Amino acid sequence: MAVDLQLSPKQKRPAGEPCCEPVVYPDVERAQAERMASVAKALGDPIRLQLIDVLRKHAGKVCVCELIPLFDVRQSTVSHHLKVLREAGLVDSERRGLWAYYYVIPDALGEFAAWIGGEPVEPSCEC
Amino acid sequence: MAVDLQLSPKQKRPAGEPCCEPVVYPDVERAQAERMASVAKALGDPIRLQLIDVLRKHAGKVCVCELIPLFDVRQSTVSHHLKVLREAGLVDSERRGLWAYYYVIPDALGEFAAWIGGEPVEPSCEC
DNA sequence: GATATAGATCGATGGCCGTCGATCTCCAGC
DNA sequence: GCTGGAGATCGACGGCCATCGATCTATATC
Numbered sequence: 141m142a143v144d145l146q147l148s149p150k151q152k153r154p155a156g157e158p159c160c161e162p163v164v165y166p167d168v169e170r171a172q173a174e175r176m177a178s179v180a181k182a183l184g185d186p187i188r189l190q191l192i193d194v195l196r197k198h199a200g201k202v203c204v205c206e207l208i209p210l211f212d213v214r215q216s217t218v219s220h221h222l223k224v225l226r227e228a229g230l231v232d233s234e235r236r237g238l239w240a241y242y243y244v245i246p247d248a249l250g251e252f253a254a255w256i257g258g259e260p261v262e263p264s265c266e267c
Numbered sequence: 268m269a270v271d272l273q274l275s276p277k278q279k280r281p282a283g284e285p286c287c288e289p290v291v292y293p294d295v296e297r298a299q300a301e302r303m304a305s306v307a308k309a310l311g312d313p314i315r316l317q318l319i320d321v322l323r324k325h326a327g328k329v330c331v332c333e334l335i336p337l338f339d340v341r342q343s344t345v346s347h348h349l350k351v352l353r354e355a356g357l358v359d360s361e362r363r364g365l366w367a368y369y370y371v372i373p374d375a376l377g378e379f380a381a382w383i384g385g386e387p388v389e390p391s392c393e394c
Numbered sequence: 395g396a397t398a399t400a401g402a403t404c405g406a407t408g409g410c411c412g413t414c415g416a417t418c419t420c421c422a423g424c
Numbered sequence: 425g426c427t428g429g430a431g432a433t434c435g436a437c438g439g440c441c442a443t444c445g446a447t448c449t450a451t452a453t454c
Contacts, residue, residue, distance in 0.1 A: 164321050164324075164329050164333050164334070164337070165321070165337065167320055167324060168316065168317055168320045170313065170317075173313040173314075173316045173317045173320075174313045176313075176316055177310065177311050177312055177313040177315075177316045178311075180308070180310035180311040181307070181308065181311030181312075182311075183303075183304065183307035183311075183383075184304050184305075184307040184309075184310075184311045185304055185308075185411090186297065186300040186301045186303075186304040187300075187412090188304075189295065189300045189303055189304045189307065190297075190300045193294055193295045193300075193382075194291050194292070196385070197291075197294060198291055202291050204430075204431060204432095205430070205431085206291050207291070210291070213412085213413070213414090214413075214414060214415080215431070215432095216413080216414070216415075216431085216433080216434095217412070217414075218431090219431055219432055219433080220411095220412075220413080220432090220433085221412085222431095222432090223432075223433085224411090235420085235421090237421060237422075237430090238420085238421055238422070238429060238430050239421095239430065239431085240430075240431060240432085249383055252383065253380075253383045253385075255320075256310075256376055256379065256380045256384075257380050257384050258323070258380075312441095312442075314442090330400095331401060331402095332400070332401085335401090340442090340443070341443075341444060341445080342400085342401070342402095343401085343403080343404095343443080343444070343445075343446090344442070344443055344444075345401090346402055346403080347402090347403085347441095347442075347443080348442085349401095350402080350403085351441090351442095362450085362451090364400090364450095364451060364452075365399060365400050365401085365450080365451055365452070366400065366401085366451095367400075367402085
């Protein structure tokens with residue numbers, strides 16, 4: 141083991157053994173991670189999560205006036221949450237006269253669901 | 268239709284037709300929604316999502332020193348993210364000498380994965 | 395004991411976000 | 425046109441959070 145004393149008056153202690161070979165890397169590309177993280181963030185509030193649960197379970201579209209009494213917050217807060225879901229691309233709405241009807245966008249959760257379920261992106265299972 | 272003029276000098280216009288019968292309710296109880304929302308919130312950052320991806324994919328435990336160079340942030344930021352994941356109950360760590368090894372807690376994502384996949388809680392599919 | 399390494403934690407910073415009351419915009423009936 | 429209902433939006437408020445540099449704690453070697 142060669143010792144280079146040029147401009148190195150102190151003897152530096154040898155570094156410890158490396159812990160391991162570097163063998164890890166993310167499969168998920170940054171752009172995809174950002175997409176999925178934005179979906180996760182939209183679901184990261186209990187009210188928004190329950191909104192998705194309601195909308196997803198319902199066969200048709202749901203009027204906002206039905207959603208508001210489900211929660212212990214003001215109408216404006218429910219509207220705000222619906223806006224967050226809209227902007228995350230999870231839901232959309234349709235105006236009918238006085239009323240606004242919301243629905244989950246088909247497959248908006250698909251990529252994230254596939255990833256979190258530990259599956260490849262294409263569905264490979266008949267359930 | 269009786270008109271009550273007592274202390275009601277103005278004639279109030281009749282309310283419009285209701286939009287629909289109220290038929291929606293969340294299946295997900297508040298406590299479960301809060302649990303799952305906290306998991307979602309932990310995943311709601313791209314770096315943390317990629318950390319879970321790496322740790323989940325790896326057969327064993329992964330040293331922090333391997334994780335840090337995967338991202339374009341400081342060591343302290345990676346440590347902070349790992350702490351968030353720990354506190355959300357998604358990962359745990361084990362000390363070996365100088366090094367700390369992280370792993371995903373088995374089935375920590377199970378409840379959330381089942382819900383987001385639209386499945387009942389018990390798995391019903393062999394893939 | 396001194397020194398170095400690994401990584402957890404602290405505190406500051408500036409941006410993000412859930413909630414509210416107020417207000418606005420659109421729709422509909424009189 | 426006036427009035428009222430539905431719900432979207434605004435702005436304020438206070439708490440939350442990602443990032444950094446600095447520092448601390450635990451481990452290991454000389």
